[in-house]
Amino acid sequence: MTTELRAAALEVGVRLGDVDGNLERLRSALERGAASGAHLLVLPELATSGYVFDDAAEAAQAAVTRDDPRFDALRAALPEGVVAVFGYLERDGDRLYNSAVVITRDATIGQYRKAHLWDREREIFDVGDTAGAVFDTAVGRLGVAICYDNEFPEVPRALALAGADVLALPVNWPLVPRPDGEHAPEIIQAMGSARSSRLPTVIADRAGSERGVRWTGGTVVIDGDGWIAAVPDDGIAVADLRLSPGDKSLNPRNDLFGDRRPDLY
């Protein structure tokens, strides 16, 4: 059975270290996303804190716990039936994590801690103990991964094999060179992984720059055929995605999952 899901990926004007201001900007973005009619809203990685910290001590100043009461205002911004995913800088005792949370108006559905850390993140964060995660939500089985996680082809594949109908991917992509006319390389990788597993992928990136790091501005919604279904218009990318839970057939003789040879790899 095919269902349709309107999904939105949102840019947010995150400011480094300004947690209260960022939470307000996230709340505003969630309201805007909900007003688009989307039932899945995805916001960037580390959206509560910003990214380019000098060291762990500075990052710790912008950390929050997963039960921070200020998250209540974000949940309250969501209409019934809407699911939102955003990245935040999590403190758990003495440890910091690059985390994402899945929320609805009524509940916190799930938590995920990034498993593949990029560059200086290694000096700040501990790693999570799952490579992405899948949660049952009102919009279907929702895969969650963060940024560099998705550049490991094992991750989107494993999430799809675990039943994810759609992938929410908060990212902070530093801009890297690319040939004229090409998409950002991380987008190409996500287009490929989406197509390989019929896994629509909703990516919220940063735009602008932070402490001299320019962001890619790669916010995009990718459909289950691997094509770009939406790019931002005034900060929000909205697309109606077809979800076909469990259906990976390509033609009467081929199936993206059924044709796998797991005995050989």
Next chain:
Amino acid sequence: MTTELRAAALEVGVRLGDVDGNLERLRSALERGAASGAHLLVLPELATSGYVFDDAAEAAQAAVTRDDPRFDALRAALPEGVVAVFGYLERDGDRLYNSAVVITRDATIGQYRKAHLWDREREIFDVGDTAGAVFDTAVGRLGVAICYDNEFPEVPRALALAGADVLALPVNWPLVPRPDGEHAPEIIQAMGSARSSRLPTVIADRAGSERGVRWTGGTVVIDGDGWIAAVPDDGIAVADLRLSPGDKSLNPRNDLFGDRRPDLY
């Protein structure tokens, strides 16, 4: 240590069922590839036979054994130090395979039988028992897969993890719709898999059409960063690829393989 490899992917005007004519066209293409100075030459899938057979009986008429003496003339067309890969329709007793062979002037280096069969291939061919293969050659550790194999992200990843420095990919890609301005979807998948594993990928596709099937004309050389290094100019795509055997480092803190979390997937 980084080495440079000039690689060429060649279009061949394959005609359905015309084995002797196709062998002559392959020989001519190999000569042309060698004249470009390339040390790795890749030709299309099923290049001895064509693709769009009505049934197994018709395909069997165009099958050859792996030790067919007519292959000698192909080897003889190669200068010393040049490695070539082409697809052929293999007969082994009563069975047919969609195979690829790796040859040099002096020897047959290796054989591979396609492990993931597309559509009506299932009515004609038996499947191979490895998902791609890796061979030690004069141009480095050479991965070989065929067409649909590479759309399973497990395949290029496993070949790279097995030490492949470069991937030879003979294909016959039927043309499918794509949005304006986008690469063929199979090329996007190959760009992503090349980048994920720093696995330069040399793809030889068909052009034109056969029995009403239009081909993608997707012949392309993709470098280890996942970018298109060459497309065909008058039937031949030539690029100088950087090979860095075993080196998957991205920066002092990140490594495409070292950052994997194999305990988690």
